[in-house]
């Protein structure tokens with residue numbers, strides 16, 4: 633994309649952004665800019681950035697994107713909540729919010745304008761630091777709002793090839809996806825969160841990210857009554873499948889992914905791995921359908 637006006641188009645799952653050359657200039661992203669940890673600046677054959685920024689590479693443009701005001705954010709959340717209400721949903725999980733969004737929920741609650749129960753997962757450094765210092769907020773407003781879980785991001789998304797795979801992508805043989813959180817950081821946050829009584833929900837889409845989450849849960853001795861979740865659990869090997877059951881880990885799969893995945897999942901992982909994708913039928917007892925407004929590739933982008 634070229635042009636005089638800066639343009640940034642965020643993928644609906646939040647895992648990549650397509651920007652034009654004006655944004656690349658404003659953000660000082662050039663052929664010499666290194667890929668950040670857990671991020672990828674897609675480049676052409678001449679090594680020039682194409683404008684596709686994957687996962688943590690999106691942080692490079694954060695300072696040049698105008699920030700939504702608190703009023704804008706509240707307006708968007710209000711629209712989303714009203715839509716949930718119309719659909720007849722009485723309780724939703726918001727899978728990954730910072731302190732600003734949580735404070736908007738609290739304001740709405742205080743004003744009696746929260747129409748559905750919200751189970752908010754705190755995400756990001758600031759929110760997690762705050763909640764680790766202060767502990768969970770259980771059942772605010774007689775059960776209308778609770779903040780007693782964290783959402784951690786272990787990898788990216790399958791569509792943008794950010795999902796962390798053990799073996800390379802079939803349609804990109806040099807790529808294995810992105811590790812957004814290292815094992816040592818995962819173990820550290822897991823330990824601290826459990827000490828304070830937080831549920832831990834880890835976004836993991838690629839088979840390697842899913843395995844790393846299960847390994848960390850196993851090493852930590854996580855028990856079924858903690859109800860820890862692997863969000864998406866999109867690509868799970870035969871070896872890892874029974875581990876969900878043994879450890880009582882919830883596979884938080886979103887059936888709404890099926891539509892989009894059916895168009896290109898086999899391109900990404902090839903015929904020998906495609907049966908590992910979205911194994912809804914194979915998870916025998918532990919199955920939870922979660923509306924994940926952040927990483928859902930199909931739903932209307934109602935959160936931001």
Ligand SMILES: [Zn+2]
Nearest residue numbers: 835863864927
């Ligand atoms: Zn996610």
